[in-house]
Amino acid sequence: MEFDPNAAFEAVGPLLAAFLQVTLLVTVLGSIIAAALGLVWAIGRRELPRIPGAILAWILDVVRMTPLPLQLLFGMAVVTELDGFRRFGDIEPTTLLTYLGIVVFGIHYSTYMAESYRAGIESIRQGQWEAATALSLPRRRTWRAVIIPQALRATLPSLGNWAIAMFKDTPFLIVITVPEMVSEAERIGGASFKYTETFAVAGLIFLAASYPTAVLMRKLEKKLAY
Amino acid sequence: MSDILQALSDYRPYLWEGLQVTLQLSLGGVAVAIVVSVVLGLAAISPLPVLPVVSRVIVEFFRGTSLVVQLFFLYYVLPPLGLDLGPVGAGIVGLGLNYGAYGSEVVRGSLNAVPKGQWETTLALSMSWPLKVRRVVWPQAWALMLPGLNNLTVMLVKGTAVALLLGLHDLTYWADEMRKDPDVGLWTAYxxxxxxxxxxxxxxxxxxxxxxxRAQRRLGLRADVAVTDRATAEAVA
Incomplete structure (x- = not known):
């Protein structure tokens, strides 16, 4: 079998379109949700009383340790069960499933990001908390003005790395039939029997987007380190 | 509660089948991943001129292109070329190569994290490279790499759910099949x-x-959590 450069060239257009419309959208919005929720979980684990805190920690563990495809299918089943496709009849099913994917990715990765935030918060010296107490800063303000800004510095590269990991997991959207880049590659490859070319292009697009970002994160980490 | 027990007894053979597929992929994947991590990790720090570069290229390739793309490559592209691994084989090799690449970063990082003095001592004792790695550096790096490998193992187990895309009937597949049974329902099944x-x-x-x-006890060390999380996030990106 020979590599057909023409077939590869023809696949670039539709794959890039799917990449921009779905893959990138899910990654960006999913990362924003994950970063916000992760911070909420991390603060919750420190602020909640013992038993609710332990329950939260256990739920986060279960979400973190179970597969994304299973969670995506579960999300789709819940939407079906609650009759979501009819209730949101004016939204196209594919669009609705894309939103669902964004939410599931956001929740799944928020459990990882919560761990990164936790490490960042723990790296702050005890004196900072004591200083805030000495100034009788309210708890809320202590978090907002003292702890979070410092923790973020230590956490940011880690968050970026999880965002890259999420990006590479987006093909899992296939299980809920969202037409992202790899399922497009499978479709085009199946129609023309040029699997080699289309998957090669899909892989290269992933590499071209994730490798520079990963290098950037490594640089950022060196720069932000104390 | 009785719903759950009823579903468990009705679906026991199917769940068992699913569990076997998931465990097969997990154990096979971990075995391949360990070999890949150790070989690529050692190659990355070897004193030979070409090996570190080759290792770097392989690792960045497998880390940069998505797991699903690699699996589809093994599953769709290789058979017409005369190498048919079958769905389970493709799953094991794909998971092993992908997570092995991540693992090699953990191995490399841990070997590099062993204090410089330890390397210098072996030089003073004029130990050969394989001897000093095996007897001095590896036992110390082993304790450092286990937390990272632990996290990757959990991720690999979760990664076995890609079996679904290879048409295998693993646990995830049976979750969705059970859900369709009105006697079981969504919440019990999942x-x-x-x-x-x-x-x-x-x-x-x-x-x-x-x-x-055990590894830490043998070296007289204590655990450190924050470093582990950071190391995993770095390895996974």
Whole structure:
């Protein structure tokens, strides 16, 4: 079998379109949700009383340790069960499933990001908390003005790395039939029997987007380190 | 509660089948991943001129292109070329190569994290490279790499759910089949399977924790959590 450069060239257009419309959208919005929720979980684990805190920690563990495809299918089943496709009849099913994917990715990765935030918060010296107490800063303000800004510095590269990991997991959207880049590659490859070319292009697009970002994160980490 | 027990007894053979597929992929994947991590990790720090570069290229390739793309490559592209691994084989090799690449970063990082003085001592004793790695550096790096490998193992177990895309009937597949049965329903079906995955991951993770404690005890060290998380996030990106 020979590599057909023409077939590869023809696949670039539709794959890039799917990449921009779905893959990138899910990654960006999913990362924003994950970063916000992760911070909420991390603060919750420190602020909640013992038993609710332990329950939260256990739920986060279960979400973190179970597969994304299973969670995506579960999300789709819940939407079906609650009759979501009819209730949101004016939204196209594919669009609705894309939103669902964004939410599931956001929740799944928020459990990882919560761990990164936790490490960042723990790296702050005890004196900072004591200083805030000495100034009788309210708890809320202590978090907002003292702890979070410092923790973020230590956490940011880690968050970026999880965002890259999420990006590479987006093909899992296939299980809920969202037409992202790899399922497009499978479709085009199946129609023309040029699997080699289309998957090669899909892989290269992933590499071209994730490798520079990963290098950037490594640089950022060196720069932000104390 | 009785719903859950009823569903468990009705679906026991199917869940067992699913569990076998998931465990096969997990154990096979971990075995391949360990070999890949150690070989690529050692190649990355070897004194030979070409090996580190070759290792770097392989690792960046497998880390940069998505797991699903690699699996589809193994599953769709190789058979017409005369190498048919079958769905289970493709799954094991794909998971092993992908997570092995991540693992090699953990191995490399841990070998580099062994204090410079240890390397210099072996030089003073004029030990050969294989001897000093095996007898001096590796035992110390082993304790450092276990936390990272632990996290990757849990991720690999979760990664076995890609079996679905290879047409295999693993636990995830049976969760969705059970859900369609009106006698079982959504919450029971997924509840059971979520818990099963959680228990598998927990078992792997506790096993590796034990190994880690043992390795640390042998070196007279204590555990450090923050470093581990950071190391995993770095390795996974």
């Amino acid at each position: 509840g059971i399977v979520f818990l099963l995955y959680y228990l598998i991951a927990l078992a792997c993770s506790s096993g590796l924790r034990l190994l880690e404690r």
